[in-house]
Amino acid sequence: MTSTFLPDKRTGPDVDVPPMSAGAAKGRARRRALHWLTAVAFQVPALVLFLVLVLLPILFALYAAFFRWGGFGMPSDYIGTDNFTRLFQDPVFLGDLWRCLVLVVLSVAVQLPFALAMAVLLNQRLRGRAVYRMLFFAPYVLSEAITGVLFSMIFAPDDGLADQLLGHVGLDGLGGEWFADPSMVMATLFLVMTWKYFGFHMMLYLAGLQSIPRELTEAALIDGANAWQRFRSVTLPLLAPTLRISVFLSVIGAIQLFDLVWVTTAGGPDHHSETMAVTMFQYGFKRYQVGYASAISVVMFGISLVFALAYQRFVLRRDLEGATTTMRGDAK
Amino acid sequence: MGDPGLSRRGFLAASAAAGLGMTALSGCGGDSDGGSSDGTTTIEWWNISTTEPTKGVWAALAKKFEAQNPKVKIKIVQMENDAYKSKMTALTASGKLPDIFHTWGGGVLRQQVDAGLVEDLTDRTKDFAGSLLPVAKEPYLLDEKVYGIPFDMGMIGFWYNKALFKDAGITEPPTTWSGFLDAVRELKAKGTTPLALAGKEKWPGMYYWAYLAMRTAGAAALQKAYDDKDFTGDPFVQAGQHLQELVDLQPFQKGFLGAAYSTPTGQAAAVGNGKAAMELMGQWAPVVQADSGKGLGDDLGFFPFPAVDGGKGAITEVFGGGGGHALRSGAPQAAVDFLKFFASEATDVELVKKTGVLPVVPAAESAIADPNIKAVQAQLKGATGFQLYLDQAYAPAVGQEVNDSVAALIAGSKSPQQVTESITQAAKEEQ
Numbered sequence: 001m002t003s004t005f006l007p008d009k010r011t012g013p014d015v016d017v018p019p020m021s022a023g024a025a026k027g028r029a030r031r032r033a034l035h036w037l038t039a040v041a042f043q044v045p046a047l048v049l050f051l052v053l054v055l056l057p058i059l060f061a062l063y064a065a066f067f068r069w070g071g072f073g074m075p076s077d078y079i080g081t082d083n084f085t086r087l088f089q090d091p092v093f094l095g096d097l098w099r100c101l102v103l104v105v106l107s108v109a110v111q112l113p114f115a116l117a118m119a120v121l122l123n124q125r126l127r128g129r130a131v132y133r134m135l136f137f138a139p140y141v142l143s144e145a146i147t148g149v150l151f152s153m154i155f156a157p158d159d160g161l162a163d164q165l166l167g168h169v170g171l172d173g174l175g176g177e178w179f180a181d182p183s184m185v186m187a188t189l190f191l192v193m194t195w196k197y198f199g200f201h202m203m204l205y206l207a208g209l210q211s212i213p214r215e216l217t218e219a220a221l222i223d224g225a226n227a228w229q230r231f232r233s234v235t236l237p238l239l240a241p242t243l244r245i246s247v248f249l250s251v252i253g254a255i256q257l258f259d260l261v262w263v264t265t266a267g268g269p270d271h272h273s274e275t276m277a278v279t280m281f282q283y284g285f286k287r288y289q290v291g292y293a294s295a296i297s298v299v300m301f302g303i304s305l306v307f308a309l310a311y312q313r314f315v316l317r318r319d320l321e322g323a324t325t326t327m328r329g330d331a332k
Numbered sequence: 333m334g335d336p337g338l339s340r341r342g343f344l345a346a347s348a349a350a351g352l353g354m355t356a357l358s359g360c361g362g363d364s365d366g367g368s369s370d371g372t373t374t375i376e377w378w379n380i381s382t383t384e385p386t387k388g389v390w391a392a393l394a395k396k397f398e399a400q401n402p403k404v405k406i407k408i409v410q411m412e413n414d415a416y417k418s419k420m421t422a423l424t425a426s427g428k429l430p431d432i433f434h435t436w437g438g439g440v441l442r443q444q445v446d447a448g449l450v451e452d453l454t455d456r457t458k459d460f461a462g463s464l465l466p467v468a469k470e471p472y473l474l475d476e477k478v479y480g481i482p483f484d485m486g487m488i489g490f491w492y493n494k495a496l497f498k499d500a501g502i503t504e505p506p507t508t509w510s511g512f513l514d515a516v517r518e519l520k521a522k523g524t525t526p527l528a529l530a531g532k533e534k535w536p537g538m539y540y541w542a543y544l545a546m547r548t549a550g551a552a553a554l555q556k557a558y559d560d561k562d563f564t565g566d567p568f569v570q571a572g573q574h575l576q577e578l579v580d581l582q583p584f585q586k587g588f589l590g591a592a593y594s595t596p597t598g599q600a601a602a603v604g605n606g607k608a609a610m611e612l613m614g615q616w617a618p619v620v621q622a623d624s625g626k627g628l629g630d631d632l633g634f635f636p637f638p639a640v641d642g643g644k645g646a647i648t649e650v651f652g653g654g655g656g657h658a659l660r661s662g663a664p665q666a667a668v669d670f671l672k673f674f675a676s677e678a679t680d681v682e683l684v685k686k687t688g689v690l691p692v693v694p695a696a697e698s699a700i701a702d703p704n705i706k707a708v709q710a711q712l713k714g715a716t717g718f719q720l721y722l723d724q725a726y727a728p729a730v731g732q733e734v735n736d737s738v739a740a741l742i743a744g745s746k747s748p749q750q751v752t753e754s755i756t757q758a759a760k761e762e763q
Contacts, residue, residue: 070443071421071424071425072424072425072443072446072447073447152590152592152595152597153596153597156587156597157586157587157590158586158587159597160597177586177587177589177590178587178590179587179590180531180532180586180587180588180589180590180591181587181589181590182589182743185590265532265590266532266533268531268532268534268589268590268739269531269532269589269590269743270589270739270740270743270744270745282732285418285421285422286417286418286421286728286732287728287729287732287733288421288443288727288728288729289729290425
């Protein structure tokens with residue numbers, strides 16, 4: 001028992017070890033108490049911050065969602081679930097849910113495969129590979145607000161870079177009103193989102209690709225697998241944990257989308273690009289209907305929570321289990 | 333062991349006392365010649381003058397005030413219009429406002445007053461507020477009490493490009509709505525974009541509906557409808573129908589639904605660069621046109637919103653408002669001194685000359701050089717009725733609903749009838 005005791009390891013076999021006895025047991029108890037005290041002392045600041053800045057506001061929003069409340073003083077006008085019934089009858093909010101779904105589907109079906117393709121491409125031996133990687137990752141470093149300002153200039157009708165460029169190469173027909181066109185605004189928005197975020201997912205995939213042992217691909221090559229078969233049967237399965245995390249981040253990002261929309265379109269034209277977060281902002285900070293805005297935030301929180309839990313339970317479980325078993329293995 | 337604790341507590345008490353003392357002393361020492369106190373008061377001044385030349389002129393005025401009052405430091409915080417409104421909403425909810433802040437008066441100010449966050453200035457400004465133009469003070473008078481001091485007063489009207497009007501063969505600015513629609517048709521026939529509109533920001537579109545409602549229902553109707561929580565009367569539906577007549581002519585610039593107001597590709601720039609012939613905007617329009625675009629110089633003209641045939645309202649009734657400053661409750665004396673300084677004749681003359689605002693001190697009237705500003709001033713002085721901007725006069729939820737519904741009407745997703753119903757519903761929800 002004493003041989004596995006930690007201090008022995010630290011002092012090493014050559015050092016003279018004091019005899020183990022009742023004194024040692026006492027010291028151990030004291031050390032354990034000290035250990036606990038240290039743990040508590042180090043965690044209290046973080047716990048207090050988490051409680052005050054995260055947990056309490058969430059609980060308060062949940063509480064405020066059941067009141068008609070303008071944001072002044074404490075909520076007092078209890079209206080039960082009226083805010084929620086109103087919410088699910090509001091065509092703008094129902095539209096928000098639909099647009100959220102569209103963005104999630106587009107992100108997963110278009111943006112991520114594109115990022116994967118770029119990652120596979122930039123994982124090859126290629127002249128200037130590092131430069132390309134950096135270039136594609138660069139947009140992710142920009143803040144969403146700056147991206148928004150940049151693209152509202154690029155997509156300004158007629159005068160903007162996009163229309164001018166298309167005009168010069170004789171593709172005027174492809175130009176248009178971009179953000180100002182109700183039927184085009186979501187596509188434009190998605191284009192900007194892809195521009196900004198594919199580099200981040202590409203980087204994730206590149207990291208994942210580099211952890212795939214070369215021997216496996218080589219073995220497949222020797223077995224006569226062609227490029228597609230190697231990708232399909234070796235790369236993709238081994239990249240799956242990275243893909244699952246990337247999908248998770250992408251979906252959560254789409255649910256919470258705000259900055260980019262607010263700067264480029266403010267949800268317009270005529271609510272055609274409004275997201276849940278934008279609607280919440282409109283009601284909370286423009287109309288002072290903080291109770292109703294809280295109800296929106298509660299629904300957003302609920303959707304994110306249900307998605308996150310379900311995803312972890314059903315999709316990420318294998319990855320998480322893998323992580324814990326590895327750790328257990330290390331301990332032995 | 334007890335000693336350090338005691339001294340720490342003692343130190344805290346001492347510093348708190350010192351802090352209090354300093355505020356008290358500097359509060360008394362506002363009258364520049366005081367002088368024995370060595371504490372400096374810093375007052376925060378929040379305003380929305382983010383464009384030149386106003387930005388620079390205001391900064392210089394703050395410096396001048398600091399020079400006259402060595403114990404006072406002014407910290408200027410500037411934000412663009414919409415950002416400012418959002419920020420103030422957040423601040424109002426948090427319960428503390430800046431020492432001096434921009435206000436438009438009306439419903440928003442009332443909410444801040446009701447929350448107990450705004451200083452009642454009735455007595456503290458008695459010595460100088462009496463000499464200001466009465467109509468300019470209107471928006472900040474709530475229950476007979478003064479809550480703000482104006483620095484600008486103005487109105488909304490059409491700003492037009494004389495050269496483009498001439499090209500289209502329009503000799504006189506229209507005075508009736510049907511004449512206005514004809515002018516729009518003539519401009520379109522000439523290949524000119526008749527109107528610029530910032531669809532993304534919604535409030536510029538609201539001006540059309542509000543003015544049309546004033547012309548069909550009369551100047552007092554908008555306030556009455558708000559008080560009665562009923563906007564479903566026929567004249568309000570007609571206002572929407574008249575606006576639809578205009579929208580059907582497709583008079584706005586390409587991509588107007590996504591356009592902002594003061595950006596280089598926005599509404600003001602479209603007029604300032606001669607790409608659109610008109611915009612419906614307030615007295616600040618020439619300054620913003622020149623800042624975000626090239627500006628039209630002598631080609632720029634102003635005409636009041638036309639009358640609607642058969643409507644109850646007259647062309648002399650104006651829709652507008654001004655700009656003023658309010659103080660947070662408990663603001664130091666230095667802040668009141670600054671308001672006095674800012675409303676003095678010397679300051680007002682400078683503001684009128686350099687920043688294109690309309691005078692609030694009658695003696696500063698002679699400083700107006702710009703013929704367009706003179707025209708606006710003449711309209712204002714001869715006004716037979718007045719209505720404050722709806723998004724300021726009404727509670728925020730109702731004001732925003734007006735903006736939102738009118739934007740939907742312009743985008744073609746709401747009928748004139750539905751606009752009045754939506755606004756009525758929002759007014760009813762607001763107890």
